[in-house]
Amino acid sequence: MEVIIRPDNGEAVELAARVIAKELREKPTLVLGLATGNTMEPLYARLAQMHKKEKLDFSLCRTFNLDEYVGLAETHKNSYRRYMNEHLFSKINIDIRNTHLPHGISDDHDSDCEKYEDEIEECGGIDLQLLSIGKSGHIGFNEPLSAFFSRTRVKALTPMTIAQNSPLFDRPEEMPKRAITMGVGTILEAKRIVTLVVGGAKAEILAKAVEGPVTSMVSASALQLHQKCIVITDEKAAANLQGRDYYRWIFENEPEWEEFR
Ligand code: GLP
Numbered sequence: 001m002e003v004i005i006r007p008d009n010g011e012a013v014e015l016a017a018r019v020i021a022k023e024l025r026e027k028p029t030l031v032l033g034l035a036t037g038n039t040m041e042p043l044y045a046r047l048a049q050m051h052k053k054e055k056l057d058f059s060l061c062r063t064f065n066l067d068e069y070v071g072l073a074e075t076h077k078n079s080y081r082r083y084m085n086e087h088l089f090s091k092i093n094i095d096i097r098n099t100h101l102p103h104g105i106s107d108d109h110d111s112d113c114e115k116y117e118d119e120i121e122e123c124g125g126i127d128l129q130l131l132s133i134g135k136s137g138h139i140g141f142n143e144p145l146s147a148f149f150s151r152t153r154v155k156a157l158t159p160m161t162i163a164q165n166s167p168l169f170d171r172p173e174e175m176p177k178r179a180i181t182m183g184v185g186t187i188l189e190a191k192r193i194v195t196l197v198v199g200g201a202k203a204e205i206l207a208k209a210v211e212g213p214v215t216s217m218v219s220a221s222a223l224q225l226h227q228k229c230i231v232i233t234d235e236k237a238a239a240n241l242q243g244r245d246y247y248r249w250i251f252e253n254e255p256e257w258e259e260f261r
Pocket of ligand 1: 139
């Protein structure tokens, strides 16, 4: 794992966008794993701007989102399909048929989840998975005690996650209590992982995920096991990290980051 600390949210987003853009330019058929949430909004806005101003081309790119709420139709205001359409897909030149999210409404979630895994495999696996970390330590909706070998499945949400996300619903009590999410095992199979974590509210959980013990009580700690995972963060979210000075030194001195400095 590599931790990169940028001065603020804007610069953290800028770095994440440039890392993604570089991968996409090198491999136009990139299979991109996508996340939702507040953290991703400025990043998607920046990618949309890069499409417009720098002709960043998504026409051959395939995407798989991490998760979707059980029971929400694609058209529901709070569905992640709707979020993705609004924040990214409608603003770039992606073929909507190349975008995949789990289905919130289904007669058979288990077989849908298996199909989702098959589709990822048929595309050759995820090249670059984008993540953030929820306050419960979740990646996707892998709540505490999610098995590190888990695959796409339905997961019950913790009270902490419900408290974090329900204010986004017109009537908070309508927030679904379950979600379909890629498993920790699915996520760990991505060839590269870029995790973006910003803001003081994430300082405590980020320190646990990055420097704490690897434990299924903090799903994001599983990222310590991945061979090619970078965590891009800002000073506020990095406040509790013991190794802050070392991480800063790496970004300022390691040749692989030169073009991004
Ligand atoms: C959400 C999503 C995650 C996301 C996380 C952080 O509920 N299921 O994929 O990364 O929680 O959200 P935010 O960026 O709003 O803090």
